[in-house]
Amino acid sequence: MGKSVCVIAEFRGGDLRRVSYEVASEGKRIADALGSDLCAVALGSGIAEKAAELGRYGVKKVYIVDDPALENYLAESYVPIIADIIRQCDPAAVLLSASVDGKDLAARLSARLDVGLVQDCTEILVEDGKIRVKKPIFAGKCFAWNEWIEGAMPLISCRPNVMQCLTLSEDQRAEVERVDIPVPETRSRFKSMDLDTSGRVGLSGAEIIVSGGRGMKEAQNFAMLEDLAKLLGAAVGASRAAVDAGWRPHADQVGQTGKVVNPNVYIAVGISGAIQHLAGMGTSKYIVAINKDPDAPIFSKADYGITEDLFKFVPAFTEEVRKLKSTCS
Ligand SMILES: Cc1cc2nc3c(=O)[nH]c(=O)nc-3n(C[C@H](O)[C@H](O)[C@H](O)COP(=O)(O)OP(=O)(O)OC[C@H]3O[C@@H](n4cnc5c(N)ncnc54)[C@H](O)[C@@H]3O)c2cc1C
Structure with missing residues (x-):
């Protein structure tokens, strides 16, 4: 079996975000096409139980760093930890969501790991063992297909609500491995997030x-x-x-x-x-x-x-x- 495909899961308020299920489902499809396993990386606070739920979507193993300081996304702390885990896993490809945090994280990971990133993809194909991705360009007027040169690791952010969620089995759990990486000292702090509490349906995830x-x-x-x-x-x-x-x-x-x-x-x-x-x-x-x-x-x-x-x-x-x-x- 070849190298694993790796997905980065996103938590908000202690729960996995729907985009993580979409990315995991797409990761599983790619892993199957490459004949490899699917693993995941998750950072947060008190997330072990929830992270195991990624097993429903075909994730075999989730590497977690569980620390109160990681409750909310902060580039300064998330990027070095995730980059470290990816280096250790040496995956065939890394997928994450093109959410607001996901795009920020992806760009920084690309620089830190020196890998090619394609943001906001709407389709991923595996042909003859090679990954090709489609993304809208020129304000969606046309689409670009991208692929990576031999040996380069694809880093792909997926447009939310495009990839289909495919539940394999409701009670399938992923193995959870706690990774011992210390949370770095940061110069910035997360202060607060102003969420719309009007009860209106939000635009981004609306059906x-x-x-x-x-x-x-x-x-x-x-x-x-x-x-x-x-x-x-x-x-x-x-x-x-x-x-x-x-x-x-x-x-x-x-x-x-x-x-x-x-x-x-x-x-x-x-x-x-x-x-x-x-x-x-x-x-x-x-x-x-x-x-x-x-x-x-x-x-x-x-x-x-x-x-x-x-x-x-x-x-x-x-x-x-x-x-x-x-x-x-
Ligand atoms: C750099 C740049 C970025 C931009 N970004 C965005 C963006 O993010 N989002 C965006 O939307 N636009 C954006 N625009 C503006 C865009 O070019 C259009 O001007 C804008 O989308 C037009 O909005 P509209 O369709 O509501 O208005 P209009 O083009 O004026 O259309 C109004 C429509 O309403 C119909 N209508 C009028 N009365 C009735 C009626 N009683 N019953 C039924 N139909 C009726 C008319 O037939 C017409 O088709 C951007 C422009 C630039 C240059």
Whole structure:
């Protein structure tokens, strides 16, 4: 059996993040194709039990460093420890999530280990024992395929919500090995994380997103989208035009200079479909566009297009969803 494939797991609040399951599932697929095992690295505080859950996704062994000082991601402490473990494991490839922390970690690991990194990949292939990865470039207008020269170790960050989670067995546990690496002294400290406590569904991990653009006309009209989103268990997003107009906060902006999202369903309401917007949502599984202009570019990307005045369509659609939900419950 060849060298292992290694995935780096992410914890938040003592729990494994969903992105870790996605990356582990993808790691397992690659390990199988290379005829190797899958191992993982996890850092955090009180994480041993949870780390073993990675076994469900095919991870055989998890190397953990469990220390209260590692409760939250801090580049200064995480990077040297993870780099040390990777050097010791000498894996065939390393995968992690292209989350905010994951991208930061990946770039630093690449420099420290002197290995080639491809960030934000949406597809990974193994052909004749070689790994090739696909990533969107030029704001998602085209894709680049990358591969590594002979003997180089691929370091790959995977775009969240793209790779499929494949549970092998609910009660399969990974072997957990505690690695004795001291947490380095750091000059920076983690102070706090301001999480959205409004109870709204967050954009980044949302399964469904209802997004509004300039066609919404004014801030108050977003209440219509909030209504629909609530019924669908969706998050509300916005185009830059809506954000620049002050109708929505920048945190809601989807696109090149906003968030990159990958929901199952993206409903674009009164959004024309500019390339910079598509860069943030073009890889959504299903795109629904509601626009009164039949020539709006969004329709060329949409799986379902509704050419209609949004002020007529959205309230009627919301009502139908409400009725459907009440008959189903
Ligand atoms: C460097 C750079 C970065 C950028 N980054 C981003 C980014 O991150 N995200 C982003 O979104 N944009 C970004 N943009 C801006 C982008 O180019 C577009 O200007 C913006 O996406 C347009 O937003 P919109 O589709 O809401 O508005 P518009 O293009 O004005 O489209 C409004 C749409 O609403 C429709 N409409 C109007 N009234 C109704 C109605 N009653 N019923 C139904 N439909 C209606 C119209 O037909 C039209 O298609 C960026 C631009 C640059 C230069």
